[in-house]
Amino acid sequence: MHFVNAKGILFPNEGFYGMNLYRGCTHGCIYCDSRSKCYHFTHPFEDIEVKQNAPELLEKALKSKRKKCMIGTGAMSDPYMHCEQQLRLTRRCLEIIEKYGFGVTLQTKSDRIMDDIDLLDRINQKSRSVVQMTLTTYDDDLCRILEPNICNTKRRIEVLKEMRDRNIDTVVWLAPILPFINDSKENVEAILKACAESSVKGIICFGMGLTLREGNREYYYAALDRHFPGLKEKYIQRYGDSYMVPSPNEKPLMELFHQTCEENGLFHTMEDCFAFLAQFPEKQEQISLF
Numbered sequence: 001m002h003f004v005n006a007k008g009i010l011f012p013n014e015g016f017y018g019m020n021l022y023r024g025c026t027h028g029c030i031y032c033d034s035r036s037k038c039y040h041f042t043h044p045f046e047d048i049e050v051k052q053n054a055p056e057l058l059e060k061a062l063k064s065k066r067k068k069c070m071i072g073t074g075a076m077s078d079p080y081m082h083c084e085q086q087l088r089l090t091r092r093c094l095e096i097i098e099k100y101g102f103g104v105t106l107q108t109k110s111d112r113i114m115d116d117i118d119l120l121d122r123i124n125q126k127s128r129s130v131v132q133m134t135l136t137t138y139d140d141d142l143c144r145i146l147e148p149n150i151c152n153t154k155r156r157i158e159v160l161k162e163m164r165d166r167n168i169d170t171v172v173w174l175a176p177i178l179p180f181i182n183d184s185k186e187n188v189e190a191i192l193k194a195c196a197e198s199s200v201k202g203i204i205c206f207g208m209g210l211t212l213r214e215g216n217r218e219y220y221y222a223a224l225d226r227h228f229p230g231l232k233e234k235y236i237q238r239y240g241d242s243y244m245v246p247s248p249n250e251k252p253l254m255e256l257f258h259q260t261c262e263e264n265g266l267f268h269t270m271e272d273c274f275a276f277l278a279q280f281p282e283k284q285e286q287i288s289l290f
Helices: 054-063 089-099 111-126 140-146 153-165 185-197 216-227 231-239 250-264 270-278 282-288
Strands: 002-004 011-013 016-019 049-051 070-073 103-108 129-135 169-174 202-204 209-211 244-246
Touching: 054 089, 070 089, 070 270, 089 103, 089 111, 103 111, 111 129, 111 153, 129 153, 129 185, 129 270, 140 153, 153 169, 153 185, 169 185, 169 270, 185 250, 202 250, 202 270, 216 231
Parallel strands: 002 049, 016 070, 070 103, 103 129, 129 169, 169 202
Antiparallel strands: 011 016, 209 244
């Protein structure tokens, strides 16, 4: 990893403010869109860029804001990569969020988030904490191929249930669903059932498939050659260089997704899910004015 000083840390994002504390990732997910060349990485993806002045920038920004809101992180780089155990950059930012009475929503695949459960609890008591967890495959053997350097799906589901038991809201990202790999009815049904049992509030799903563009396409195809011989050629024949790579089973899987969410009272449209993530408790905000 290497260290840089960022010029700014917060950016508007779907009704709240987002931040990225790191650039790059060590989780090794074979499908990662963040590898795409359009993000202009000037260093190897696994050589994590650490925004070492992020806590100072965050404190300066939050100190000057009169209106409280949700602060999110994890959209581009997981806030609980391996280096977080050493650096505690995410934890330091959570401490600042708690100090100034803001809410937080974190997107991750890692059970390392439990290292900060004390802070999430305290923030949730004062304002609001929301945990977003990515689930792609219920099969843990397959999970070790798709997401090799991170905890398996069963453990992530355990984390969701631990959050539920602490009254911390959760949202699941059901993505990506990889054509000919995890795009089965059985896989999607199992994940949806686990979400309902874990009392998640909503599930974000942009469609049954994935996106491929220059940078992440080459990485993904190399992984297909290693783990699924012959599948790359099937992709090339069917999809060419398309950015959108939908599953052949997309229509029935999306019908299953929406129907199951409706039956279990889960948010499942983009508008509802992102509105839910952006909600800041009005009562707490009113109290903070006095």
